[in-house]
Amino acid sequence: MSDNPGLLLATLATSLLVAPIIFLLPERAWLARTSLNLGAALLKLGLVALMVWGVARGDSYAFGFTVVEGVSFELRADPLGIMFAGLSSLLWLFTTLYAIGYLEGSDNRKRFFGFFSLCVASTLGIALAGNLFTFLxxxxxLTLSTYPLVVHRGTPKALAAxxxxxxxxxxxxxxxxxxxxxxHVLAGEVSFGQREILAELGPEQHPWLIGIFVLLMLGLGVKAALVPLHGWLPQAMVAPAPVSALLHAVAVVKAGAFGIVRVVYDVYGIALSYELGLLTGLAIIASFTILYGSLRALAQVDIKRRLAFSTVSQVSYIMLGISLFGPMGTVAGLAHLLHQGLMKVTLFFCAGNYAEELGIHRIDELDGVGRRMPGTSLAFTFGALGMIGIPPLVGFLSKWYLGMGAIQAGMPWVIAVLVASSLLNAAYFLPILYRLWFKPGPLEGSGEWPHERRLGRLETSAWLLWPALGTAAFSLLAGIFAGLPLSPLSWASLIATQEYLP
Amino acid sequence: MPFLHADGLALLLMALTTLVVGASALHGARYLRESEAPRRRSGLLWPLLVLLWAALCSLFASGHLVVQYLALEVTALCAVALMLLPGSRASREAGRRYLLCTLSGSLLVLPAVVWLASRQADLSLAALAEVDVAPWWLALVTAGLLIKMAAFPLHGWLPPAHGAAWVSVSTVHAALVIKAAFFMAVSLWTTLAPEAASGAQLLGWLGAAAILWGSLLAWRQTELKSVVAYSTVAQVGYLLLLFPLLFGTDDEVATLAWQSTWLLVISHALAKAAMFMAVGSLVLAMGRGDLQGLSGVGQRLPLSLLVFGLAAVSLLGLPPSGGFTAKWMLLHAAILAHQWQWVLVVGIGTLLGAAYVFRVFRYCFIVPEDEQAMRVPPVSLDIIALLLALAAMGLGLAAAPVVALMGDAP
Known part of the structure; x- marks a missing residue:
């Protein structure tokens, strides 16, 4: 079952092998560690780009071996997996750049970057896994490698989180x-994409299939932060900003969402999920999570906590998209997987910048920051407007396709959810933008910054500023050029076509 | 030859014994010099280890009840002698307790063996396969062996023994000696009582209690060594889950359970040995044995902590370790047999396991208030442990050839 395994394994190895090397380097070796990190991130991005190119041409990449009878380790690059791999490699590069600047001069950087690489390697493994065993x-x-990052600061609060x-x-x-x-007991091994295996089981097995589906959703829903399994996410905000960015945009939360996508599309198959009535349940939970997350976000005064609850809400758009039976819903869900990543990572970079440069953690301290930090605030504005769903930013596309999908699936009530949640999004993001740009701040002589540090010649350190601008630009470009091939939207459409046309 | 039969499983266990004993001997040479143990005492470590190795190998390779029993006794006496080596008050106390327990175990097994010998001319396992024994006989022998393998509720002697012994001895003891009694119990049950399904269920419940109780106590400990010792109590519980899945079930379930249990034995042996070695380095460096002392240890001893972490991953049964693959197969067997209670037990056991392991790590991440003087033990100690831990890890994905050697359930 191996087919072009070299490229696949090399991609996985880039971040997996970097981790032990980083652990071996001494703490002082800043230059070596930084060049290794960036070199590996660039190399991986290149390798993934090669695979994207190959998959688009119809090449296949696979690698596998038997672990014990009936269970095999399988890696494969299919369009859905390669999409997630692309997102994770792109954002790894930006987050690494950001983390280098963010952790400048702090303790335990070796430990941080070692586990950071492991974390990214796990994400890539999740993307390229060819069956549920490998995925698991x-x-x-991923769970194991993220824990040291969450408790990185070693404070009682971090340890509790x-x-x-x-x-x-x-x-x-x-x-x-x-x-x-x-x-496995019920159906033997199911490689992703072998939807016929479960579909061919007789109706007497259907109660089992439903039970297993519910268990799978419970297991994956924890990471995807489906309400009521989301409790860990807002607490995990004590982690350093690059970790939060990674957690929310690609790694943990997305791994859960991606797992749900895999289960619905590539294990059960959308047709069987629909037939078993599983999609309606998922749609209801997703809708509830969307509204609940937004409402809770509205009540937060801490920037990062507001963003965290916004993630709870936004990630469920993915689940909502895939639970709408029809290609439009699929396109919306998958495209949002990428779009949300780009927007959220931007927002967290910006929140980190405010905290590092000016010591700002609460929303009411943001008055007039736009003049002091225009670049960061511009990036934040793009991210926030995208989340609300204003064209031409990518968030608009997600919501538009979700609406279309809802009509196609004959679930018009979803539109009401979308409208309500967009209003809520606006209600919790627009006041921030208002404070940033229109309220008088310390530069106009009203109050002072909590803790100003002047980290660089620009508004803040260049390591912190450019990644935020970069991801903001990507989320703008992905919206404007959505029609081009290899844009997130057209890639999602490609997957949707494969899903619905046998 | 009636006395020896080396099937794939026996070969595997003998290879494992050689590996762990060899690694512990190497580790001991360096570790005892570092911890300044008196030469008069440390010199006795290697002869005793060699004797222990020979006894264990004869046990695994023997096809004769009497040989098995004698090998088990020699193993136990060697183990007691090894426990007594440090010569401290705690080790004398723990060793005496261990001796009493293991001898009372023997007092249960020996009369039963003698009784059987008085009725049967041929005590080779092949001949015994034709014999039916009374339930009381099986109960007696099993109870004796349960004491020796520190199964719940007969585990009281184990934690103090591991707390007081040299780590190079605890490694061998936790990894191999208690498995020897388990091996003998399995071999007797499969030979003499293949039909004893209800007794097997009882053993399963004992195992479940061991998993829960051992993990809970491991979670409550304040000493690093005691955490590791109680985790052994829990791990013995997982081994006992073999019985309800092996007896009274169909072949597919039995084979899965059989292979998963021996895979667990091997990966636990490797991981537990590595973990004790890592604990040895940590305790040596901190100069104290409690968990509080761990804060800030990560920066000074990253390698020891890494070994501890890798070993813990295997003990918890998290991927991609040997423990994970074993747990996967165990769950598969339990679901296939519709014995849902074990699925629940394994699930809760994993959670409790995570609780006690991450509690240790939690102390490591606390930033110390004042820099303490720490002596860094030689890196060669960690390298030996690292290799064992990596072997336990690698066993997860490379399980196929190992499992093939074990063969199907008897």
Whole structure:
């Protein structure tokens, strides 16, 4: 079952092998560590780009071997996986740049970057996994490698957040393990894309299939922060800003969402999920999460906590998209997987910049920051407007296709959810933008910054500023050039076509 | 030859014994010099290890009840002698307790063996396969062996013994000695009582209690070594889950359970040995044995901590370790047999396991208030441990050839 395995393994190895090397380098070796990090991130981006090119041409990449009878380790690059791999490599590059600037001069950088690389390697493994066993492997590795990042600061608050994080994710992992094993008992090994295996099981097995689906959703829903399994996410905000960015945009939350996409599309198949009535349940939970997350976000005064609840809400658009039966819903869900990543990473970079440069953590301290930090604030504005869904930013496309999908699936009530949530998005983002740009701040002589540091010649350190501008530009370009081939939207359409046309 | 039969499983276990004993001997040479143990005592470590190795190998390779029993006794006496080596008050106390427990175990097994010998001319396992024994006989022998393998509720002697012994001895003890009694129990049950399904269920419940109780106690400990010792109590519980899945179930379930249990034995042996070695380095460096002392240890001893982490991943059964693959197969067997209670037990056990392991790490991440003087032990100690831990990890994805050697359930 191996087919062009070289490129696949090399891509995985880039970040997986970087981790031990970083652990071996001494703490002082800043230059070596930085060049290694950036070199690996660039190399990986290049390799993934090669694979994107190959997959678009119809090449296949696969690697596998048998672990024990009936269970195999399988890596494969299919359009859906390569899409997630592309997102994770792109954002890894930006987050690494950002983290280098952010952790300048702090302790334990070696440990941080080592686990950071492991974390990204696990994300890539999740993207390229060819069956549920392999997926589970990397999914648990992700849990383990993220814990040291969450507790990185070692404060009692960070340790408490880490404990909560583990309580949720390890429990989710156990449920997921049981569900995957039960699926193996029921149907044997299912490679992603072999939808016919479960579809051909007789109706007497359907109660089992539904039970296993619920277990799978519980296991994956923890990381995807579906309400009521989201409790760890707002607490995990004590982690350093690059970790939050990574957690929310590509790694943990997305891994859960991506897993749900895999289960619905490539294990059960959309037709069987629909037939078993599973999609309606998912749509209801997703809608509830969207509204609940937005309402809670509205009540937060801490910037990062507001962003965290916004993630709870935004990630569920992905689940909502895939639970709408029809190609439009699929396009919306998958495209949003990428769009949300780009926007959210931008927002977290900006929140980190405000905290580092001016010591700002609360929303009411943001008055007049736009004049002091125009670049960061511009990036934040792009991210926030995208989240609300204003054209031509990418968030608009997600919502537009979601609406179309809802009509196609005959679930018009979803439109009401979309409208309500967009209003709520506006209600919690627009006041921030108003404060940034229109309220008088310390530069106009009203109050002073909590803790100003002047990190660079620009408005803040260049390491912090450019990644934020870069990801903001990407989320703008992905919206404007959505029609071009290889844009997130057209790639999502390609996957949707494959899903619905046998 | 009636006395020896080396099937794939026996070969595997003998290879494992050689590896772990060899690694512990190497580790001991360096570790005892570092911890300044008196030469008069440390000199006795290697002869005893060699004797222990020979006894264990004879046990695994023997096809004869009497040979098995004698090998088990020699193993136990060697183990007691090894426990007594440090010569401290705690180790004398723990060693005496261990001796009493293991001898009371023997007092249960020996009369049963003698009784059987008085009725049967041929005590080779092949001949015994034709014999039916009374339930009381099986209960007696099993109870004796349960004491020796520190199964719940007969585990009281184990934690103090591991707390007081040299780590190079704890490695061998946790990894191999208690497995020897388990091996003998499995071999007797499969030979003499293949039909004893209800007794097997009882053993399963004992195992479940061991998993829960051992993990809970591991979670409550304040000493690093005791955490590791109680985790052994929990791990023995996982081994006992073999019985309800092996007896009274169909072949597919039995084979899965069989292979998963031996895979667990091997990966636990490797991981636990590595973990004790890492704990040895940590305790040596901190100069104290409690968890509080761990704060800030990560910066000074990253390698020891890494070994501890890798070993913990395997003990918890998280991927991609050997423990994970074993747990996967165990769950598969339990679901296939519709014995849902074990699925629940394994799930809760994993959560409790995560609780006690991450509690240790939590102390490591606390930023110390004042820089403490720490001596960094030689890196060669960590390298030996690292290799064992990596072997336990690698066993997860490379399980196919190992499992093939174990063969199907008897």
């Amino acid at each position: 492997l990397f999914y648990e590795l 880490g404990a909560t994080y583990l309580r949720y994710t390890v429990s989710g992992g156990v449920l997921l393990l049981i569900a995957v094993v039960a699926l």
